[in-house]
Amino acid sequence: MPEPLKNLLHETLVGDMADRIAANAPSFDRDRFVTLATDGLGSLELMKRSALIRDALFATLPDNFTKAAAILKASLPTAGRPGLSGWMLLPVNQFIAARGPDHFDLGLDLLKALTPHFTAEFGIRSFIHRDQERALAIISGWTGDPDQHVRRLASEGSRPRLPWAMRLPQLVKDPAPILPILTALIDDPEDYVRRSVANSLNDIAKDHPDLVAAFIADHIEDASAERRRLLKHASRTLLKNGHARALANFGFGAAASLECELRLQNAEVVFGEGLDFEIRVRNAGEAPQSLMIDYAIHHVKGDGSLSPKVFKCKTIMLAPGQSHAIERRHAIRPITTRRYYPGQHRIAILVNGAESASESFILRMPSPDPR
Template identity: 90%
Template sequence: MPEPLKNLLHEALVGDMADRIAANAPAFDRDRFMALATDRLAALELMERSALIRDALFATLPDDFPEAAAILKASLPAAGRPGLSGWMLLPVNQFIAARGPDHFDLGLDLLKALTPHFTAEFGIRQFIHRDQQRTLAIISGWVADPDRHVRRLASEGTRPRLPWAMRLPQLVKDPAPILPILTALLDDPEDYVRRSVANSLNDIAKDHPNLVAAFIAGHIEVASAERRRLLKHASRTLLKNGHAQALANFGFGAAAALTCELRLLNGEVMFGEGLNFEIRLTNAGETAHALMIDYAIHHVKADGSLSPKVFKCKTVTLAPGQSHAIERRHAMRPITTRRYYPGKHRIAILINGAESASESFVLRMPSPDPA
C-alpha cells in the first residue's frame, strides 16, 4: 500500500525544520518548538499536523511579523545551502496566511520567495480573500517573472476551486478578474505553467461553461500545437459534458450520417472483473467527420437510481463510407472515490457529445465469505 499522506510531515522532518530556523535565529527556542510541534503528531492527519507545526511557529517566532518574515526568508535555501524546503513549508504557508495579510506587500513577497522551494498556492489565497483587487494587481506582475514557479503561482494560486485549499467564492462567482493572468500565460515556455492555466480554466468551466467555451474560441485560431493542447485540456469537462461550442472549437460537429453499433461481450459482470464491449462506427455520409468517442457508465446508486460517469475513449476521423471498430474493457473494481452497488447498470456511447447507442448490463457482487 502507498505511504499515507500524513506521513509527509513527521518528527524527523520537524527536527530538520527546527535546525534550519535555528541556524538563522540564535534566539529561536528549538526545544520548545520541537515539543509543541511533535505533541500527539502521530495521531493527526496531514493538514492537522501542518496546523500543529504552524501553531508551534506562532509560539516560537517573534510576534512582530516583519521580524518573523526576515527569519523565515533567511531560512530558505540559498547558494547551495540547505534551508526550509518541501513539505516543511506547508505549515509556513499557513503561518504566512494567518499573519501576513496585516503586512500585505511583505507577506506576498515572502510567498513569492517561498514558492520555488514548495508551492505557495495555499498561503496566497488568504490574501486574495482579504483584498482581491490589491492581490491580483501584484500577482499580475508575476506573469513575466523569470522563475517558472512564480509564474505558475500566478495561475495556480488564483484557481477558484483549487483542491485541498480554501475556495475563493468571489472568483467562483465572477472569474473575469483572473482571465488576463491566464491569457498572459497561455504561451508560457514551460508545460508546468501551461498545465496550471488549463486546470484553472477547467475549474472556471464548472461554473461558467459558456464563458470558457467562448474564451477558448477566442484563443484557438492560429494557435500553436502547445496552446491547442492547453486549450483542449482546459475544455475537458466541457467536452465530456457535450457542450456544443466546446465541441465545435475542436471541429467536433454533429455527425448525422454516422451509424454506431454497440455490442456487449458479457452482459453480467462480477465485481472485481470488467465489462467487455465493442463499438463499430460507420460514416454513411458524403463528407469526412472528426469524431470524439467517449462512453458513460450509468452506475446504480444506493436508492436504485442511475448516475453517469463519462470516460474518454478515442478520437478518429472517418472518411465517407469508412468504418472503424473499437474494443474496450472497463474495469469494475474497488476505488476510493466510488461505492458500487449490484443491479442493472447502463453503458452509453457518446459521439461528439451525443448519445449514439446504449445497452444495459448487470453488476453482481461476490457473496460474503462465510463466518
C-alpha cells in the same frame, strides 16, 4: 500500497525544520517547537498535521510578523546551504495565510520567495480573499517573472476551485479578473506553467461553461501545437459534457448519418472484474467526419438512481462509408472516490457529445467469505 500522504509530515522532518530555522534565529526555541509540533502528530491526517506544526510556529516565532517573516525568509535554501523546502513549507504556507494578510505586501513577497522551494498556492489565497483587487494587481506582475515557479503561482494560486485549498467564492462567481493573468501565461515557455493555466480554465468551466468556450474560441485560431494542447486540456470538462461550442472549437460538429453499435461481451459483471465491450461506428454520410468517441458508465447510487461518469475513449476521422471498431475493458474495482452498489447499471456511447448507443448490465457484489 502507496505511502499515505500524511506521512509526508513526520517527526524527523519536524526536527530538520527546527534546525534550519534555529540556524537563522539564535533566540528560536528549537526544543519547544519540536515538542509542540510532534505532540500527537502520528494520529493526525496530512492537513491536521500541517496545522499542528503551524501552531507550533505561532508559539515559537516572534509575534511581530515583520520579524517572523525575516526569519522564515532567511531560512529558505540558498546556494550551497539547505533550508526550509518541500513539505516543510506546507505549515509555513498556513502560517503566512493566517498572519500575512495584515502585512499585505510583505506577506506576498514572502510567498513569492517561498514558491520556488515548494509552492505558495495555499498561502496566497487568504490574500486574494482579503483584498482581491489589491492581491491580483500584485500577482499579475508575476506573469513576467523569470522564475517559472513564480509565474505558475500567478495562475495556480488564483484558481477558483483549487483542490485542498480554500475556495475563492468571488472568483467562482465572477472569474473575469483572472482572465488577463491566464491570457498572459497562455504561451508560457514552460509546460509546468501552461498546465496550470489549463487547470484554472477548467475550474472556471464548471461554473461558466459558455465563458470558457468563448475564451477558447478567441485563442484557438492559428494556435501553436502547445497552445492547442493547453486549450484542449482546459476544455476537458466541457468536452465530456458535450458542450456544443467547445466541441466545435476542436472541429467536432454534430455527427450526421452515423451508425453506432454497442456490443457487451458480458451482461453481468462481478465487482472486482471488468465490463468488456465493443463499439462499431460507420460513417453513412457523404462527407468525412471527425469523431470524439467517449463512453459513460451510469452507476447505481444508494437510492437506486443512476449517476453518470464519462471516460475518454478515442478520436478518429471517418471517410464516407468507412467503419471503425473499438474494443475496451472497463475495470470495476475498489477505488477511494466511489462506493459501488449492486444492480442494473448502464453504459452509453457518446459521439461528439451526443448519446449514440447504450446497453444495461448487472453488477453483482461477491459473496462474503464464509470464514
